[in-house]
Amino acid sequence: MRCGQGIEARQVDELFINIDPIQAGGRLTADAMKAVVAYxxxxxxxxxxxxxxxxxxxxxxxxxxxxxxxxxxxxxxxxxxxxxxxxxxxxxxxxxxxxxxxxxxxxxxxxxxxxxxxxxxxxxxxxxxxxxxxxxxxxxxxxxxxxxxxxxxxxxxxxxxxxxxxxxxxxxxxxxxxxxxxxxxxxxxxxxxxxxxxxxxxxxxxxxxxxxxxxxxxxxxxxxxxxxxxxxxxxxxxxxxxxxxxxxxxxxxxxxxxxxxxxxxxxxxxxxxxxxxxxxxxxKHFDKELANHKIVMDALLSIEGTKCLSEFPRKHTMTRIDTIASFDKVAESHKKRGYYLQSALEEKGITGVIPGATKVWKFNTYGTTRKQAEHLGRAFVEIARENGLAVKG
Amino acid sequence: MRCGQGIEARQVDELFINIDPIQAGGRLTADAMKAVVAYxxxxxxxxxxxxxxxxxxxxxxxxxxxxxxxxxxxxxxxxxxxxxxxxxxxxxxxxxxxxxxxxxxxxxxxxxxxxxxxxxxxxxxxxxxxxxxxxxxxxxxxxxxxxxxxxxxxxxxxxxxxxxxxxxxxxxxxxxxxxxxxxxxxxxxxxxxxxxxxxxxxxxxxxxxxxxxxxxxxxxxxxxxxxxxxxxxxxxxxxxxxxxxxxxxxxxxxxxxxxxxxxxxxxxxxxxxxxxxxxxxxxKHFDKELANHKIVMDALLSIEGTKCLSEFPRKHTMTRIDTIASFDKVAESHKKRGYYLQSALEEKGITGVIPGATKVWKFNTYGTTRKQAEHLGRAFVEIARENGLAVKG
The missing domain is CATH 3.40.640.10 (Type I PLP-dependent aspartate aminotransferase-like (Major domain))
Known part of the structure; x- marks a missing residue:
């Protein structure tokens, strides 16, 4: 679908849970969408x-x-x-x-x-x-x-x-x-x-x-x-x-x-x-955002070798994570190399992690529902398990 | 119709021929409209x-x-x-x-x-x-x-x-x-x-x-x-x-x-x-725009007392016009005072002239079709005649 000569219509937040570190807080509301059409x-x-x-x-x-x-x-x-x-x-x-x-x-x-x-x-x-x-x-x-x-x-x-x-x-x-x-x-x-x-x-x-x-x-x-x-x-x-x-x-x-x-x-x-x-x-409900973020962080940190490089416990939903001793180990021998992580996430309806990144990367859960946060957490753990990484608990 | 709390959806170019001097060249194309939704x-x-x-x-x-x-x-x-x-x-x-x-x-x-x-x-x-x-x-x-x-x-x-x-x-x-x-x-x-x-x-x-x-x-x-x-x-x-x-x-x-x-x-x-x-x-078709502009200008200048303050013949579709000796004379005794002109234009489906302006004002016909230009010209002449102004020819 195109929205102009040579310009593919973007369908990202329509199709995926987007955890891009800089995009989460900028997604338009429905009212803003209407406003851009009217104005x-x-x-x-x-x-x-x-x-x-x-x-x-x-x-x-x-x-x-x-x-x-x-x-x-x-x-x-x-x-x-x-x-x-x-x-x-x-x-x-x-x-x-x-x-x-x-x-x-x-x-x-x-x-x-x-x-x-x-x-x-x-x-x-x-x-x-x-x-x-x-x-x-x-x-x-x-x-x-x-x-x-x-x-x-x-x-x-x-x-x-x-x-x-x-x-x-x-x-x-x-x-x-x-x-x-x-x-x-x-x-x-x-x-x-x-x-x-x-x-x-x-x-x-x-x-x-x-x-x-x-x-x-x-x-x-x-x-x-x-x-x-x-x-x-x-x-x-x-x-x-x-x-x-x-x-x-x-x-x-x-x-x-x-x-x-x-x-x-x-x-x-x-x-x-x-x-x-x-x-x-x-x-007014940032506490709810932090609670959802914690669900994802707990899941990520349950994957052995994963470290949170940001202050902890988290006070914000944008976090820098170190997966050199977890997801990156898989990349060494995976046929998709470092791209396997992004690829596996996209199969689970998740986008926003830099393609190829498995060492140190950032993500932002702002705006996700509790259900989406749980899906995110599960997805990371499943990808870890599927690739032979140890998961605690 | 609203597009957010307290924000009326704007319907101007949808309902009127808009001759606002600064708005004519900025109206979005249909492709741009699609693009603002997708991006x-x-x-x-x-x-x-x-x-x-x-x-x-x-x-x-x-x-x-x-x-x-x-x-x-x-x-x-x-x-x-x-x-x-x-x-x-x-x-x-x-x-x-x-x-x-x-x-x-x-x-x-x-x-x-x-x-x-x-x-x-x-x-x-x-x-x-x-x-x-x-x-x-x-x-x-x-x-x-x-x-x-x-x-x-x-x-x-x-x-x-x-x-x-x-x-x-x-x-x-x-x-x-x-x-x-x-x-x-x-x-x-x-x-x-x-x-x-x-x-x-x-x-x-x-x-x-x-x-x-x-x-x-x-x-x-x-x-x-x-x-x-x-x-x-x-x-x-x-x-x-x-x-x-x-x-x-x-x-x-x-x-x-x-x-x-x-x-x-x-x-x-x-x-x-x-x-x-x-x-x-x-x-590439600016000549067509100038031809349409001329239709409106000819009509305006046929109203006795009206002067073009811009260089003439016109090389651009945005023009400064002096109607002190024409439309403004009507304003002196009209019950709507200077607002009658804008009001009469809006009744004919035209907008973009500053409300109350009857002395010196600007307009831009850029983007109008020939038919719209003819309508604009006719509208000005009709308003002049309806208000007792002399029209040449």
Whole structure:
């Protein structure tokens, strides 16, 4: 089935339980699906744009209300939508980082945070994670002191991932933010794996910015995301334009340079809005997600030789697993080599594990039902047994 | 009909002939509609991402091929997709503009070009349009000389709109580019109203960059667009990342900082790809679009007192019209005041004129059939006659 010349219609989540580490939280809700059909055209949300002519003021569809709701939900003072979390990082980096300025990241930071620093001319300095792959407040203080010695001043900005993309570990953002505040370092909370997944309270954590990803964790089409700020920081990052045309003396109203004017329109915005009530609700039931994740983890860890590389017990549904001493041993002699695992999983209606991966890999059970989680657990154990691996219990 | 809590399903192009000036070229094709359903999830295009792990290398769906096709189609050497034309402007501005640098715009430039300059710390200098609202090569040379006197150096970059958003006038980009080259000023061709609408040949015009808007003129969902570069400029704007983690020594492969890594995913990209064969084809028949536009213009200009503020004869289907001495006279005494025009048009199945506008307004007939164009022309004349305005012929 095709949806355009040479483009096969994708049928993945329709046919499989998808445990891809980055896709689980971004699957569209049914309402978002309807919204992308109804608001497919880019300027479809602009039909009722009135003065002061900025996207986040539009009342119909209820875009203005959505912005207020998201700010309240994150317990922050102002929100803008952005074309992906990375564009939120970029906007903040441009506001605070000048050429040669040190910026605090961590040894587990996502590459888009590095690119935001690079594009602003900043210098990246990573807070090292400890042996448990956790970034701590103490390590943050040590790194800030090291930066001060090296640069003669504190970092101008810090990006901290609440749950990192490498291990899915949950870091003590509140503790880290407290340290940052002592040194007057503005802190960006990267919620790519949390905003839309579990409850996030920006003020309680004491962060200056909260960034969320629409297509990673808010069941919205790509590219989409949110950038939330405190009242203090709002004036800085969401400052309005000051440029003037020298011939026409034109000014550009209340458009915001770091947002490049109006932000998300059409499918991306309305998709995010349509999913929002469902997303808000699901964050209240993250305990259920963790319980389902545990079913799969227990099954995986019952296969002898399998190790969990993420913190344990798990605080997130995205986990890094080491199967060098289990599934990978099979790959050595299997006629399909490392591809046997993915192949066997697909036969059982499961997808999302990188083809060929049998050593160290990640998966995410977010959004699975209990029944699906049980199927996942059983599937891993069955594949292990079928291939002669020992299973405990 | 709702497509989510509090969100009315939009039915505009389904029910009306839509002559909104900025919506005409962005209406999704049927293939794009199918694509947004099949590729609704953000990471849906990443299922088959393999090394070197960058979006524009993905073969299935045929993203890599699409990038090559678009470059060839625009007669440029390299293309990237961007979340809206403005993000293309931003990437180029960041590459060439430092704090205090003069940048050439025009008195008809779009606000997003100004914001790109502002966000990079540049200073905007507008080439004045002449009395015919056209930006000329001579005026460009004069302005560059003026900038040299003022700043002691030539502008570091020029943004030129081939067809401007204010009048829909077509400016002599080839002539302007020739002048820019004489002063070594890199030139960005803003094709927001041309790429996807009429044939565009970057090399023939001698420009360094071509920017197109997916949701304005390529029948793609928002935010989407393309940034094309010559081989010389490609190395500058699409340079790869050089930042390194100081603790982990991490590098980030061939990701590009100005693109913030991978660019468009899911609906926006696949929507643009699905529409592309249709868009390519339609640009070959722009003469038909102009012929239909003429039908409407002839009708409008037959209403006494109506003036065309855009260049005439028209070279584009988006036109600025002055009805102060025609439709606006009716508004003075009509019980619906200025809203009567929009109201009367909607009764005839036409939408897209700003509610209340009867003085100076814009419309775009792009994509209408001959029959629809005739209906539009008849509708304007009938409304004029019904309201006692004189109609010639």
């Amino acid at each position: 497919g055209d880019g300027y479809s949300v602009c039909d009722n744009c009135r003065k002061p002519n900025r996207l986040d003021y539009i009342a119909k569809p209820p875009i203005a209300e959505f912005h207020k709701d998201v700010a309240k939900w994150l317990n922050m003072d102002a929100v803008r939508t952005v074309p992906g979390a990375r564009r939120g990082f970029q906007a903040v980096a441009h506001t605070y980082v000048n050429k040669g300025d040190p910026v605090l990241l961590t040894s587990l930071s996502h590459y888009t945070e590095f690119l935001a620093v690079e594009e602003s001319g900043g210098v990246a300095r990573e807070i090292p994670a400890n042996d448990q792959k956790l970034v701590t407040p103490d390590a943050t203080a040590e790194k800030i002191e090291a930066v001060k010695r090296e640069f003669g001043r504190a970092p101008v900005l810090a990006f901290i991932d609440h749950v990192d993309y490498q291990y899915g570990n949950m870091h003590d953002v509140a503790g880290i933010a407290k340290v940052c505040r002592q040194y007057d370092v503005p802190i960006v909370y990267n919620g790519a794996y949390t905003v839309g997944i579990l409850p996030v309270d920006g003020k309680a954590m004491g962060v200056d910015f909260v960034v969320g990803s629409g297509h990673k964790s808010m069941a919205a089409p790509a590219p989409s995301g949110v950038l939330a700020a405190t009242a203090e920081r709002e004036k800085e990052v969401f400052r309005t334009t000051a440029i003037i045309g020298d011939v026409t003396n034109r000014k550009f109203g209340i458009k915001e340079p770091e947002m490049m004017g109006c932000t998300l329109m059409g499918v991306t915005l309305v998709g995010m809005m349509a999913s929002f009530p469902h997303v808000k609700e699901r964050t | 609704g999830d953000g990471y849906s295009v990443c299922d088959n991402c393999r090394k070197p792990n960058r979006l524009d290398y993905i073969a299935k769906p045929p993203i890599a091929e699409f990038h090559k096709d678009v470059a060839k189609w625009l007669n440029m050497d390299a293309v990237r997709t961007v979340p809206g034309a403005r993000r293309g402007f931003q990437a180029v501005a960041h590459t060439y503009v430092n704090k205090g640098d003069p940048v050439l715009l025009t008195s008809l430039s779009h606000y997003t070009e100004f914001l790109a300059v502002e966000e990079s710390g540049g200073v905007a200098r507008e080439i004045p349009a002449n009395d015919q609202k056209l930006v000329t090569p001579d005026a460009t040379a004069e302005k560059i000389e003026a900038v040299k006197r003022e700043f002691g150096r030539a502008p570091v970059l020029a943004f030129i709109d081939h067809v401007d958003y204010q009048y829909g006038n077509m400016h002599d980009v080839a002539g302007i580019a020739k002048v820019c080259r004489q002063y070594d000023v890199p030139i960005v061709y803003n094709g927001a109203y041309t790429v996807g609408i009429l044939p565009v040949d970057g090399k023939a015009m001698g420009v360094d960059f071509v920017v197109g808007s997916g949701h304005k003129s390529m029948a793609a969902p928002a935010p989407s667009g393309v940034l094309a570069a010559t081989a010389e400029r490609e190395k500058e704007v699409f340079r790869t990342t050089a930042i390194i983690g100081d603790v982990t020594n991490r590098k980030f492969g061939i990701k590009e900082p100005e693109m913030m890594g991978c660019t468009l995913m899911g609906v926006t990209l696949v929507g643009m790809m699905a529409s592309f064969p249709h868009v390519k084809e339609r640009t």
